[in-house]
Amino acid sequence: MPYLLLTLSAFIWSGNFVLSRAMNATIPPAGFVFWRWLVAICVLCPIVIPRLRKEWPLVRANLKLVCVCGFFGVTLFNFLIYTAMHSTTAINAALVNSAIPVFILMFARLIFGQTVSLRQHAGIALSLAGVATIILQGDLGRIRTLSFNRGDLLVLLAAVAWALYSVALRRYPQGLNPFVFLFSISLSGLLFLVPFYAFEIHSGAVMNANTPTLLSIAYVGILASVVAFTTWNIGLRRVGAHVGGQFIHLMPAFSTMLAVAFLGEQLHLFHIVGIALILTGIVCATFRIAKTA
Template sequence: MARYIVGTNRGKGLGGPPRLRCGEIIIYKAYALLALTTLFWAGNSIAGKLAVGHASPMVLVTARWASVMVVLYVFKRGQIATDWQVIRSRLRYLLLLGALGFTVFSVALYYALIYTTAINSSILQGGMPLFVFAASFILFSSRIGVEQAVGFAFSFIGVIIIAMRGDLANLIALDVNVGDALMLVAIISYGVYTAALRSKPQMHWTSLIFTLCVGATLASLPLLAVEAVQGETMLPDMRGWAVVSYIVIFPSLLGQVFYIRAVELIGANRAGLFINLLPVWGTLLAVTILREAFHFYHAAALIMILAGISLAEYGGRKLSKHA
């Protein structure tokens, strides 16, 4: 592979812009994908909160993954057929990944939003990198550099600052409600899913997402039936359908594609760390859309989170160079 991406100014002294190495292009591309992914996912928490009282959680989950599955099949069934032999060789693994990363996470998230705020949901999702690190180490014995560990600590401190609302007494007296407990289930499931993507078979992204969505849809149907038996099913009204449309297009389709591609480019540990941006986007969206108050401790926490990401990314680059 060539070491440089060059334009029309190929030689030295031609007055053109500095040439970028292929590795730098890849990293910047991954950064952009992850920034958009976390924005879409933060919007998912806002959308889920707006859906309370307008569509039941299992209706959201089932509609979400079934819709993406159908769209991909309609427009990319030729590619899916081409990859079928690869899919079939790891079908159970891929279906399980879809159930874990898509269904379990979504069910826990949307039910959590009945009991907790959208900003709390976003803040708690900032803890995902801890579980990505742990799962990557347990499953694959992945290396973790000192800078990455310190960077994560910075980011996690930022999350704690928001969680205790700038007052240590709130942390000491913290009572975990049902919503926060469900968010813990959500972030653990997605941390394991992120690390496990490392062992996915090589195939086109549309085939991968389609298969994961099949697993997610199959896992959603029994839970939808339970919700119906309990008499808690709520079909979407106008706002509910608007929420479903956003969730299907952005967090579900574009977000998953961007995230999987970023993991391929820079690895699960480095990609997972960017989930710390969720509190940033979540806070901004909650303030803008849900009109929640923004305090000084929010600013301090967000600075810590961004500083932690920068430090951990620096450590990730050092590990990559010495690998």
């Protein structure tokens, strides 16, 4: 079940990446993040408010964790990604974003002393090979044509932020309702975002309210925020960040399928090979955990 939840998160977030690239000229990055999480908070309110009084002592006791997760997972990661989409290509963004599982393993080892088995290392390598196959379109010669710019650096910083968020979830307090936790980090993240959004508005960058922008905000606010974050948090708590993080590698595969389905792009052999390698790597990295659970 946790692997299904992590897969669902990766699928929804793949749609978020495609959508953010499509809307980068229409919705400013800080505004995109602000309205996304404001919608999420509004959706969560009817679920959370009846529970908040009872669980507030637990939230208050873990305010440091709430602020860390809110800053890295809600504010910084999303703001950097949406900003990066103004100055980088989809290929480069997918390549750099695939470093997230590596950062998760690194921080899990440095902060918590998490050990990683040889089987899991092999699974990571297979998944990375699958990602590279899709990005390079099965042609190693394409490496020579890749160039990196400011946007790529922002995606790399976003990957670091998401890895820190994922590893921090290891401190998730027992007994805290997942919706209450998500509501708390969403509110925290919005507070951290206020200076960025105020500066953006002051600079004249505003969002035009029309049907495409409203539908985009609804998607990222409900699905990419409430649904995907909840399933990711639950899945990661059950299998650990070092294992669950490998499911990020599904995103290039899902992005490819979405492009084929909705943008009319063609499916090639390198897509099939890459997706197969990613799935094999994930099975390899998670098999031991599933076997001993």
